[in-house]
Amino acid sequence: MPTNPKIIIELGEQFELNEVAVIELFSPLKNWEEKFRQLMLLGKKLPILPIDHQLDEYLVSGCESKVWLVHQWHNQTLSLAATSDAKIVKGLIAVVLAAFNNKTKTQIIEFNLDNYFAQLNLLNQLSPSRANGVHAIINEIKSFVDNVH
Amino acid sequence: MSIRSQFTLFSNQELNTPTPFIYLDNAATTQKPQSVIDVITHFYQHQNANVHRGSYNTANQVTARYEQARVNLANFIGAKSDTNIVWTKGTTESINLVAYAWGETHISDGDTIVVLGSEHHANFVPWQQLALRKGANFEVVNVLENGDLDLAHYQNLMDKKPKLVAVQHCSNALGNIHPIKQLTELAKQVGATVLVDGAQAVAHIKVDVQDIGCDFYTFSGHKMYGPTGIGVLYIAEDIKHEVNPFHFGGEMIQSVTIEKTSFRPIPALLETGTPNISGVLGFDAAVKFMQNEQTQHELASTSDLYNYLISQLSQIDKVRLLGSTENNIGVISFVVDGESVADIGALLNEQNIAVRCGHHCAMPLMQALKVNGTVRVSLAIYNDKSDVDGFINALRKSLDILCC
Numbered sequence A: 001m002p003t004n005p006k007i008i009i010e011l012g013e014q015f016e017l018n019e020v021a022v023i024e025l026f027s028p029l030k031n032w033e034e035k036f037r038q039l040m041l042l043g044k045k046l047p048i049l050p051i052d053h054q055l056d057e058y059l060v061s062g063c064e065s066k067v068w069l070v071h072q073w074h075n076q077t078l079s080l081a082a083t084s085d086a087k088i089v090k091g092l093i094a095v096v097l098a099a100f101n102n103k104t105k106t107q108i109i110e111f112n113l114d115n116y117f118a119q120l121n122l123l124n125q126l127s128p129s130r131a132n133g134v135h136a137i138i139n140e141i142k143s144f145v146d147n148v149h
Numbered sequence B: 001m002s003i004r005s006q007f008t009l010f011s012n013q014e015l016n017t018p019t020p021f022i023y024l025d026n027a028a029t030t031q032k033p034q035s036v037i038d039v040i041t042h043f044y045q046h047q048n049a050n051v052h053r054g055s056y057n058t059a060n061q062v063t064a065r066y067e068q069a070r071v072n073l074a075n076f077i078g079a080k081s082d083t084n085i086v087w088t089k090g091t092t093e094s095i096n097l098v099a100y101a102w103g104e105t106h107i108s109d110g111d112t113i114v115v116l117g118s119e120h121h122a123n124f125v126p127w128q129q130l131a132l133r134k135g136a137n138f139e140v141v142n143v144l145e146n147g148d149l150d151l152a153h154y155q156n157l158m159d160k161k162p163k164l165v166a167v168q169h170c171s172n173a174l175g176n177i178h179p180i181k182q183l184t185e186l187a188k189q190v191g192a193t194v195l196v197d198g199a200q201a202v203a204h205i206k207v208d209v210q211d212i213g214c215d216f217y218t219f220s221g222h223k224m225y226g227p228t229g230i231g232v233l234y235i236a237e238d239i240k241h242e243v244n245p246f247h248f249g250g251e252m253i254q255s256v257t258i259e260k261t262s263f264r265p266i267p268a269l270l271e272t273g274t275p276n277i278s279g280v281l282g283f284d285a286a287v288k289f290m291q292n293e294q295t296q297h298e299l300a301s302t303s304d305l306y307n308y309l310i311s312q313l314s315q316i317d318k319v320r321l322l323g324s325t326e327n328n329i330g331v332i333s334f335v336v337d338g339e340s341v342a343d344i345g346a347l348l349n350e351q352n353i354a355v356r357c358g359h360h361c362a363m364p365l366m367q368a369l370k371v372n373g374t375v376r377v378s379l380a381i382y383n384d385k386s387d388v389d390g391f392i393n394a395l396r397k398s399l400d401i402l403c404c
């Protein structure tokens, strides 16, 4: 079943968080507990992906937990919506979407991810499988960019 | 010396930083007492030689110790003789070995194989695949809501006169102890060959293979305080003649000519190649550890700790315990309504708590219980009340973070 482009564009617009805001939220946090609590809060900010968009064909492979990711190009920018059955992963999705949602192809290509995660000081907090899951989501988004003309 | 202090891993500073390391994943593998580690180290430092072929003292001494280990292991599980004991890599290899060395010639088109719905994949997939290769029927005993097997269904399946019944002694995901003697008797009455997967049993309950009456019994050293890479396949006297060689090479041979080869009997028949000598010696030390009085004493009291764990867990909101906690080896699986087990595992890990989160290599059981996975806590003799308290506090904190 194809996604509904209008819904995805709306969901993308509803998620207003950007990378600057995320860095501001995380930079004062010192211990693991504060960081996970913040991830929980961020996860709640993800607009709800309708259940009829949570289809196997939108599952990101390579994630330990289930992650559904849908996208739509609109006015040269990429609208993204995603969710997961695990709350920590939802928080991580929010962190990733903050960097890529509502961005142009050039902005996405030029985005310095290493720098971003270094400032958040988050990836070393994650188990290898969860870190791989984050990379899988990022790679999926990059494939959307590679496949647009 | 306390039991716990014999497990030096727990005093490793690095592991216990910043909070104490709490190991509650004993159904996956147990830690090793110093006596096991010492035997292995001593072997390589002072005695290393191959077995069964030396003309010199060291090799003969190693061979004697290696064969004595077989005798000790036979006594440990009540086998008739040391010739009923075959060394393998572990439970998984033992079961696959039976599937080929016995199954290839004794299962054919239209035969029936019965397993429980709660089997570990190691005692499920080899039989499912054998059935597919041979055109045999693969029957799975239903799991009741409380995780026990459906005995009435088991009895119905016996009417199909199965050729093989392969059952676990205890469930690795839930810890419940099956009525193995009764299951074996029912299967024997209809002429079935019976294999018992004892991987989870041997560290917790006294096993007597002759009393059970099964044809094959198997377990792994590493789940009973021994090293990895070594396990046992017990083969009862009466079934030996039905077992064929599977791997070919040295050690198993009586004589070889260009035209033909004659073989030595079991166990040599199934033990071709240089064996895991240090593993066998370490396993032997683990058997001694299991048999010593202090261990037996501690073992008797693990049920108190288990009951304490269950009572503490039951008090936490939204925690749903799975499986029967009666007649249990000290394992509890649970889910928390509205939370994913992966999240719980991640937050417990942050607090230096080792538990297993997932399907526990028992996907058919997860399907029967209608869950994607569980958090599994499994106790061993070195666990104490402070482990349980630490775990419960950490779980409460994890749920507080997840539900905020």
Ligand SMILES: Cc1ncc(COP(=O)(O)O)c(C=O)c1O
Pocket: B027, B028, B090, B091, B092, B093, B120, B122, B123, B168, B170, B171, B172, B197, B199, B200, B220
């Ligand atoms: C009931 C059961 N059977 C078989 C196995 C496989 O044992 P191993 O990995 O040592 O071969 C396990 C291990 O988890 C188990 O719990």
